[in-house]
Amino acid sequence: ESKDVVVKVGGMTCAMCAKTVEKAIGELPGVLDVNVNLATETARISYNPASVGIEDIKKAIESVGYEFLGVE
Ligand code: 9UX
Numbered sequence: 311e312s313k314d315v316v317v318k319v320g321g322m323t324c325a326m327c328a329k330t331v332e333k334a335i336g337e338l339p340g341v342l343d344v345n346v347n348l349a350t351e352t353a354r355i356s357y358n359p360a361s362v363g364i365e366d367i368k369k370a371i372e373s374v375g376y377e378f379l380g381v382e
Pocket of ligand 1: 322323324325326327328
């Protein structure tokens, strides 16, 4: 069973930033789909909660230099 979440991401200023965040989240095992929206500074993520959680997503965002600003 998959879950959907939208998280707020800080620090993205260009399309490449958004792609970097998208890749970092997308590489987590258990993430099924990810779409980063630069304009709204959000990432919509479909994931398998048995494999991955919000804390992992937060760490992935921070590991590439952006800010996790919480779940919307
Ligand atoms: Mo978005 Mo960073 O350019 O150099 S990837 S601001």
